[in-house]
Amino acid sequence: MNVSYFVKRENLIVRIIGEIDHHSSEMIREKIEREYVRQNVKNIIFDFSDINFMDSSGIGVIMGRYKSVRERGGKLGVYSVNPQIDRVFQLSGLYKNKIINPYSSLEEAISNI
Amino acid sequence: MEYQNSMKISFMSKSQNEAFARVAVAAFVSQLDPTVEEISEIKTAVSEAVTNAVIHGYEDMEGEIFLSCTIKDNLVEITISDKGKGIEDVSRAREPLYTSKPELERSGMGFTVMEAFMDEVEVESVKGTGTTVIMRKRLTSI
Ligand SMILES: Nc1ncnc2c1ncn2[C@@H]1O[C@H](COP(=O)(O)OP(=O)(O)OP(=O)(O)O)[C@@H](O)[C@H]1O
Ligand SMILES: [Mg+2]
Numbered sequence: 487m488n489v490s491y492f493v494k495r496e497n498l499i500v501r502i503i504g505e506i507d508h509h510s511s512e513m514i515r516e517k518i519e520r521e522y523v524r525q526n527v528k529n530i531i532f533d534f535s536d537i538n539f540m541d542s543s544g545i546g547v548i549m550g551r552y553k554s555v556r557e558r559g560g561k562l563g564v565y566s567v568n569p570q571i572d573r574v575f576q577l578s579g580l581y582k583n584k585i586i587n588p589y590s591s592l593e594e595a596i597s598n599i
Numbered sequence: 600m601e602y603q604n605s606m607k608i609s610f611m612s613k614s615q616n617e618a619f620a621r622v623a624v625a626a627f628v629s630q631l632d633p634t635v636e637e638i639s640e641i642k643t644a645v646s647e648a649v650t651n652a653v654i655h656g657y658e659d660m661e662g663e664i665f666l667s668c669t670i671k672d673n674l675v676e677i678t679i680s681d682k683g684k685g686i687e688d689v690s691r692a693r694e695p696l697y698t699s700k701p702e703l704e705r706s707g708m709g710f711t712v713m714e715a716f717m718d719e720v721e722v723e724s725v726k727g728t729g730t731t732v733i734m735r736k737r738l739t740s741i
Contacts, residue, residue, distance in 0.1 A: 505618065507614075507617050507618060507646055507650065508614050508617055508650040508653065508654060509614035509615055509617050509618065511704075515704065539621075539639075539642065539643070539646075540643075541643050541646040541647055541650065541709075541712065542647060542650075542705075542706050542708040542709045542711075542712050543650065543705075545706040545708050546703075546704040546705050546706045547704065549704065549706055550704040569636075570636065570639040570640070570643070573715070574643070574708075574712060577708065577711060577712060577715050578695075578706060578708045578711075
């Protein structure tokens with residue numbers, strides 16, 4: 487499990503490599519939160535291209551970050567979600583309720599978020 | 600003749616074992632040549648049930664989690680149980696978005712995910728005694 491970041495305009499891009507479950511989610515949550523507080527950005531965009539597993543613990547991580555970005559008037563985006571994980575997103579209503587917006591690439595996410 | 604096989608494991612209620620449990624079941628079920636999608640659905644459902652035993656059943660204290668998996672032709676049955684605190688109201692617990700631990704950033708979607716990814720999910724629970732989740736899925740293979 488590895489989390490890395492970079493900032494592009496007012497977005498914090500978070501790339502997670504590995505699996506998101508209850509065990510890994512605690513560290514992922516802490517790392518993202520620490521970086522978001524440190525950086526002067528509004529939005530968080532998740533790069534999901536290297537995540538091959540996610541259960542409902544990942545939904546909790548997303549909903550928690552939604553609370554953080556809202557305080558700064560920011561939004562959440564995600565790109566490169568594999569079909570299985572996409573179903574978990576759909577089921578939990580995260581797209582429908584506009585908690586996080588799905589994009590097909592980083593470029594698309596940055597220009598449309 | 601019906602093909603049958605089964606396995607049984609038990610492990611400590613540590614969050615490290617969530618990945619162990621889902622990978623063990625995936626390896627056992629792979630003898631049925633499941634699709635990538637089926638394996639991923641089974642792994643996710645197992646992860647949900649084991650995580651619930653760790654977080655809610657034992658509330659992060661030490662305990663033992665029991666997992667068994669039975670194959671009958673193309674039917675997979677997975678049973679996950681704990682001897683933890685149990686669930687007072689099972690139908691409320693199964694409702695989407697219901698969680699007793701919102702302070703831990705839980706989303707209350709675990710049972711909903713299990714139900715969506717498996718054909719059947721049965722929950723038996725007695726307060727103070729423990730919880731058993733039985734999940735069944737018929738694979739399209741064979
Ligand atoms: N093994 C268990 N022992 C005791 N209580 C349980 C057990 N499994 C589930 N529960 C109860 O059922 C509720 C709903 O479970 P569910 O998995 O749907 O959501 P969650 O675990 O709270 O959140 P999430 O799975 O989205 O992180 C839990 O909040 C808990 O109160
Ligand atoms: Mg759960």
